[in-house]
Every structure is written in C-alpha cells, then in structure tokens.
Amino acid sequence: MSAAPDWGHAAPIERLDGEVAIVGVGEGDHSKASGRTHQEIAAQAIARALDDAGLEPADVDGLLYSGGMGTEFGAKEFHAHFGTSHEIAAAPRGGGMVWAGTAPVAAVEWLRSGRARHVVNVFAVSWATQRGEMVGGPGHFHAHERMKRHLEVPWGWFPQPVYFATIARRHMHVYGTRPEQLGAIAVACRRHANLHPGAVMRDRPLSLEEYLARPMLFDPLRMEDCCLISDGGGAYVMSSLERARDLRAPLVVVEGVGDGRSHADVYWALQGDFTATPQVFSAPAAFEMAGIRPKDVDVLALYDPFTIVALMQIEDMGFCAKGEGGAFVEGSTLHFDGGRLPYNTHGGLLSHAYVLGISHVVELVRQLRGEAAAQVPDAEIAVYGGYTGAMASTLVLRRE
Amino acid sequence: MTLPFPLPDPDFEPTRPFFAAAARGELRIPRCRRCDRLQWYPPERCRACGSPELEWVRTSGRGTLFSFCVVRRPLLREFAPLVPFATGLVALEEDPTVRLVTRFVDCELEALHPDLPVRAVFRPLGHPRIAAWTRVVPFFTLA
Numbered sequence: 060m061s062a063a064p065d066w067g068h069a070a071p072i073e074r075l076d077g078e079v080a081i082v083g084v085g086e087g088d089h090s091k092a093s094g095r096t097h098q099e100i101a102a103q104a105i106a107r108a109l110d111d112a113g114l115e116p117a118d119v120d121g122l123l124y125s126g127g128m129g130t131e132f133g134a135k136e137f138h139a140h141f142g143t144s145h146e147i148a149a150a151p152r153g154g155g156m157v158w159a160g161t162a163p164v165a166a167v168e169w170l171r172s173g174r175a176r177h178v179v180n181v182f183a184v185s186w187a188t189q190r191g192e193m194v195g196g197p198g199h200f201h202a203h204e205r206m207k208r209h210l211e212v213p214w215g216w217f218p219q220p221v222y223f224a225t226i227a228r229r230h231m232h233v234y235g236t237r238p239e240q241l242g243a244i245a246v247a248c249r250r251h252a253n254l255h256p257g258a259v260m261r262d263r264p265l266s267l268e269e270y271l272a273r274p275m276l277f278d279p280l281r282m283e284d285c286c287l288i289s290d291g292g293g294a295y296v297m298s299s300l301e302r303a304r305d306l307r308a309p310l311v312v313v314e315g316v317g318d319g320r321s322h323a324d325v326y327w328a329l330q331g332d333f334t335a336t337p338q339v340f341s342a343p344a345a346f347e348m349a350g351i352r353p354k355d356v357d358v359l360a361l362y363d364p365f366t367i368v369a370l371m372q373i374e375d376m377g378f379c380a381k382g383e384g385g386a387f388v389e390g391s392t393l394h395f396d397g398g399r400l401p402y403n404t405h406g407g408l409l410s411h412a413y414v415l416g417i418s419h420v421v422e423l424v425r426q427l428r429g430e431a432a433a434q435v436p437d438a439e440i441a442v443y444g445g446y447t448g449a450m451a452s453t454l455v456l457r458r459e
Numbered sequence: 460m461t462l463p464f465p466l467p468d469p470d471f472e473p474t475r476p477f478f479a480a481a482a483r484g485e486l487r488i489p490r491c492r493r494c495d496r497l498q499w500y501p502p503e504r505c506r507a508c509g510s511p512e513l514e515w516v517r518t519s520g521r522g523t524l525f526s527f528c529v530v531r532r533p534l535l536r537e538f539a540p541l542v543p544f545a546t547g548l549v550a551l552e553e554d555p556t557v558r559l560v561t562r563f564v565d566c567e568l569e570a571l572h573p574d575l576p577v578r579a580v581f582r583p584l585g586h587p588r589i590a591a592w593t594r595v596v597p598f599f600t601l602a
Contacts, residue, residue, distance in 0.1 A: 198534070202464065206500045209467040209474040213584055213596065214562040215530060215538050215546040217465070224528035225547050232526065232573040278529035278543075326500065328548055328558050333526070 066331020069340040070318040072164055074348060079163045079170060079313040080303035081295050081456065082177070083112025084421040089259050089291035089412035092187040097292065101132040101183035102140035104294040104417075112296045113307045114177055116141035119296075121175030123153025123162045125182055128200070130154065132181050148175050155182035155415030156362060157445035160452030163313040166297045176302060182417040183292025190288060204325060211328065220277040220285050222327045223365040228279050230334040230367060233382065238279060240385035241366040242270040244402075245283045245409055247393035248363070252406025254395075254433040259287055260410040284366040286408035293417035295424065309428045314440075315349030315455035317341035325449050336368070337451035338375035338444055345442075345453035346377075353377040357438040358426045359400055360419035362446040363407040372444045373400070376453070395433040404433045419443050420454065427458035465537055466586065469594060473501045476515040481596050484581045487515040488557060499557040520579035521552040521602065522559070529568055537586050545571055549599050565600040576602040 085107025087100035101124075109116060116137075124132045134149040152158065152165040162180035169175035198218035201207050211217060216225075230236050249265035252258035265283060273281040303310055319341030323329040332339075346352060353376060363369040370384040378400055379387040393402035405411045405422035412418060423441035425431040438458070445452035469478040480487035489498045491505035492512040504511050527547025533539050545568050551557040563571055564580065580600050583593040 205471065206473070208465070209471055210477075210500055211560040212465040213467050214560050214598070215533070215535075215541065215544055216528075216548075216560040216562075218534055220534065221528045221530060221546060225526045228528065228547075229526035229573060274531065275529070276532040278531060280528075328560055329499065331556075333558075 064332060064339060066323065067319060067321040067337050067340050069344045070320050072316055072318050072344065073167060075163060075167055075313055075316060077312050077314060078300050079167050079297050080300050081311045081313065081424050082298045082303045082306045082308050083108040083114065083296035084293070084424045085109070085111055086257060086293040086418055086421055087183055087291050089257055089289055089414065089418070090187065091259065091289065092190065093185070093290040094188055095185055095290055097130050097183045097185045098132060098136050098140065100185060100290060100292045101136070101181050101294070104183060104292045105137070105179055105181055108179065108294040108296050111308065114296065116143050117145055118177050119179050120145070120147055121166060121169045121178030122147050122149040123165050123178060123180040124149070124151055125154025125158065126151025130182065130184055132183065153180040153182070155417045156447050157318070157450045157452035159416040159420050160443050160445040160454035161316055161318055163297055163454070164316050170297070170299045176298060178297045179294055180297065181292070181294040182415060184414060185290045186413070187288050187290045206326065216328070219364060220280060223367050224277040224280040226327065226334060227365070227367040230371070231279065233334060234385065236370070236385035239267060239271060240389055241284055241370065242267050243388045243390065244366040244369050244393065245270055248403050248407045248409040248411075251395060251404045251433045252410035255405050255411060256432060258406045258411040259289055260406060280365065280367070283409070286364045287410070287413045289412040289414060291412040291414040291418070293414060293421045295420055310459035311424050311427045312457050312459055313454065314457045315345040315347070315351070315453070317343070317345030317348070317453035319344075319451040321449050323449065327448055334371060335381070336371045336375050336446055337449070338372045338446070338453065341451040341453045342376035342444070345455050349455035349457070351440060351455060355440050356442045357401070358404060358423060358435045358441045359402045359444070360407070360423050360441070361403065361444040362416045362419065363403060363409055366409070368446055369402070369407075372446065372451070376444060395435050401435045404431055404435060416443070416445050423456055427456060465535060466584070477501070478594065478596065480515065480517070481581060482594065486518050486520045486579045486597050488518055488551070489513045490516045497551070497554045497557050499559070519552050520597070522549040522577055522599075523555070524563070524571060524573055524575045524577050524599070525550040525558055526573050527563060527571055543568060549577055559597075561597065561599045563600065564598045570601060578602040
C-alpha cells in the first residue's frame with residue numbers, strides 16, 4: 060500500500076477489545092412533517108430500544124446525545140420524559156452522523172469504570188416540521204459560518220446539494236463516473252426502502268429509467284440523488300459483553316471503530332482531495348482493530364446525504380479502487396438479495412429517512428440478528444460509515 | 460451592521476482586503492511573507508509555517524475551472540431570479556490548491572467544462588431581490 064495521503068489523519072482512538080455489545084435498538088416513527096418535537100421522537104426511540112433490550116428507563120445510567128444542531132436530548136430531557144430521577148452519566152459525544160459510529164468509544168469509558176452499566180446513544184430530528192430556509196435544519200450551520208457567508212454564499216455556492224453536485228462533477232470528470240452509476244445507488248436504496256415498513260418512501264418505487272428521466276435541478280445531481288428531510292430518530296443501548304450475555308437480544312459486538320479527520324475543516328471547497336472522504340483514514344483503522352478486510356463485510360450502511368457521498372466512501376473504504384466506484388456499484392451490486400456488497404438495506408438517508416445515520420446502525424444490528432426487512436442471508440459482519448465532510452467514522456459490528 | 464442574507468459584510472476584517480481589492484478590479488490573496496505560500500481562506504497565521512506575517516498580493520486573476528454546479532432550482536429565494544446559473548470553484552493559476560468559490564458569467568452554461576481556462580471579471584454582486592447593493596466582486600468567465 061502507498062503512504063497515507065497528507066490531507067488528513069486518523070484520530071487516536073481507544074482500542075475496544077470486543078468488550079461492548081449493542082443490546083437494544085429502537086426507532087421513532089419516521090415521517091415527513093409530523094408536528095412532533097425531536098424530544099418526543101427521541102423518547103419514543105429510547106422507549107422502544109429499552110423494550111427491545113428488556114430494560115427499564117431506571118436501568119439507563121449512561122446517555123450519549125448530539126451536542127449540536129438543536130437536537131440535544133440530555134439527562135434533563137430523559138428524566139422529564141420518563142419520570143425518573145436517578146443518576147445518569149450524560150455527555151454530548153453521541154448522536155448521529157460520525158457519532159453514530161464513535162459512540163461506543165465514549166461509552167466504553169463508563170462501562171469499564173463501572174460508572175454506567177447501560178449506555179443509550181440517541182439521535183432525533185424534527186427537521187421536516189421545522190423546515191425553513193435558515194432556521195434549524197441542515198443548511199443552518201453553513202449559512203452562519205462566517206467564511207462561508209463571505210466567500211461562498213454570495214456567489215450562490217450554498218447549500219449542500221450545490222457542494223455535492225460540484226464534487227460529483229469533478230468525480231465524473233476525473234474518473235469518468237456516469238449518471239446511471241449514481242442512479243444505481245439511488246435505485247438500490249429505494250428498492251430496500253420499498254421493503255421496509257418504517258421507510259418514508261416505502262410506497263414510492265424508483266427505476267433507473269425513472270431516475271434518468273428526472274430533471275437535474277442541481278446539475279449533475281437530481282432530487283433523487285439527495286436525502287430526504289424528515290422527522291424521526293433512533294437509539295441504541297450499549298452494555299458490557301458480560302452484562303449483554305444476561306440480556307435477551309442475540310449478541311452484537313463492537314469489533315472496531317475508526318475516526319478520520321480532514322485538515323480542511325468544514326470547507327468543502329478546500330478539501331485536499333476534493334473527490335475523497337476521510338474514510339481514507341478512518342476505515343483502515345477500524346478494519347485493523349476488528350481484524351477484518353473489506354471483502355469480509357456482509358452488509359454495509361453509509362451516511363448518504365447524496366449518492367456521490369456513498370460512492371466516494373465505498374472507494375475510500377477499499378471496497379474497490381479509487382475512481383472505480385461507478386463501475387463497481389452498477390447493476391445489482393448493492394442489493395440485499397445476491398449483491399456483492401449489500402448496502403443501506405433500510406433505504407438510507409435517500410429513501411428511509413433523514414435521521415443522520417442513527418437508523419443505519421439500528422438496521423445493521425437487525426441484520427446481524429436476522430430481523431431485517433430486507434435481510435441479507437446469514438450476515439455476520441456489518442459496517443457503518445459516518446461522514447460530516449471534515450470527519451468520517453467507521454464502526455464494525457459482528458454477530459457472535 | 461447586519462446585511463441581509465446572503466450578502467457579505469465588506470467590513471468583516473478577515474475578508475476586508477479581498478473586497479477592497481475587488482473594488483479596484485484586483486484579485487488579491489493573502490501570502491506568507493516568510494514561506495511565500497498563498498493562503499486560502501484567509502487565516503490568522505500561515506498554515507504551512509505558522510508565521511503571522513501575511514500580505515495580500517495581487518494575482519493574475521487567471522486559473523482553471525475546477526468544477527461547478529448548474530443550479531436550476533435554488534434553495535434560497537434570493538437566487539431565484541438568477542436561475543439557471545453556474546456556481547463552483549476556480550483553481551488559481553499561481554497555486555491550484557487555492558480554490559475560489561465563484562459564479563461563472565458571460566458564457567453559455569453548455570460551454571463550461573472542468574479544467575478549462577478562466578479569468579476573473581469584476582461586476583456588481585447585485586442580488587435582484589436585494590436592492591441598492593452594488594459592490595463590485597470578482598466573478599469568472601471562460602478565458
């Protein structure tokens with residue numbers, strides 16, 4: 060292998076020695092605008108995850124949540140919703156995006172020290188209900204970041220669909236990637252969502268022909284290349300392997316975690332490798348910790364705000380060579396039933412719900428237990444890839 | 460003073476020299492006096508050597524079209540009167556790792572392709588929905 064590129068690095072991370080298990084998963088109801096608050100949705104997801112684990116709210120003594128984007132659900136909110144008052148270790152080191160992948164590292168400190176026995180990671184949004192151009196939602200941060208406001212937004216380079224259309228065109232120019240290859244990703248996600256009872260797009264089929272006939276509103280991207288805006292959320296419960304053996308769920312063990320960083324911070328325009336993600340740094344670290352190679356992965360879930368983000372991560376994680384992602388994903392490669400790399404088997408951010416990756420991890424746990432709607436036969440190793448632009452994370456899970 | 464979104468505040472200190480130069484028809488970028496590297500976006504210290512000694516130097520205004528998006532449905536209403544428009548990045552001739560966000564003007568959208576040579580032109584920013592703001596900023600066109 061060639062030397063690691065110099066535009067980012069793998070952040071040092073606590074080595075997990077197969078000592079954390081995911082013992083319960085749950086989701087809030089996913090929908091378009093529902094009128095619910097993110098706190099209500101988060102509480103619903105936690106209640107379902109605890110029910111899945113066979114635990115009570117009073118058993119939760121660790122809570123990881125998102126520290127930003129107006130999506131906080133800390134100990135105060137937990138007690139308010141569950142009527143509890145016990146001691147809970149809580150920290151804004153969890154949630155969705157990359158943190159849906161790194162939360163086990165935050166949890167292990169508490170599990171090792173005995174400060175917590177059962178740690179919940181939760182994330183929920185009500186962005187469909189809040190939908191507005193600048194108030195909350197995915198564009199909010201970028202509109203208010205001062206350099207972007209002065210050096211990007213005035214020329215119309217805003218918000219995310221524009222960033223990722225620009226990346227997609229460069230990827231097409233450098234590597235020859237074609238629209239029907241991005242379309243193959245969107246079609247695979249939609250097909251999986253059509254099988255998933257909780258997916259927002261469960262009743263809306265999408266063929267490749269239909270995809271190609273849709274207008275390129277953010278040329279070269281179509282609406283079908285872009286994620287939904289949703290109300291929804293999810294939660295998962297982590298315990299030590301020892302305690303997990305006494306609980307009712309089949310064992311799903313955290314085998315590896317990676318955390319990759321780009322030195323370009325939050326500015327896509329300045330990424331050292333414009334058509335790559337920090338999975339370049341994150342995935343090898345996680346795979347090494349887990350002792351696996353890309354070909355060992357039975358089911359993959361990637362943070363997929365846009366088709367091109369999935370394509371880049373597939374390349375950067377080593378499932379194919381850089382630049383060959385387009386050819387790799389064509390046809391049925393990503394489909395759950397016989398594809399070479401079953402991918403986003405719940406439909407992902409494109410077709411399941413835009414709940415920023417938390418449901419990706421929930422889906423992988425269900426796959427490893429054999430409980431998924433679009434079940435991959437005998438899935439043993441599952442991988443989640445998280446992404447924010449400046450960061451990527453990788454989570455390797457194994458069925459015991 | 461708070462300007463209506465999405466206008467830049469020309470007095471925002473880190474980018475003030477950029478807008479002041481543009482008003483004179485110049486494209487200026489900060490450069491480290493110690494190691495001569497161009498710096499973008501404007502940092503407080505050189506990203507390569509850490510020196511706080513930066514000067515805004517005039518560039519050729521030439522570069523290549525790095526990549527772009529043709530916006531046919533804007534997500535901001537301020538841009539609605541402009542659609543379809545091409546917005547994207549220019550790699551500067553003096554240092555292609557310096558990528559400037561721009562809007563491409565005075566050319567057919569169909570003529571735009573990555574890696575074509577481009578040059579800066581200076582025009583009022585002019586958002587049709589925001590009256591009375593005519594400050595000159597750099598745009599780019601095919602060279």
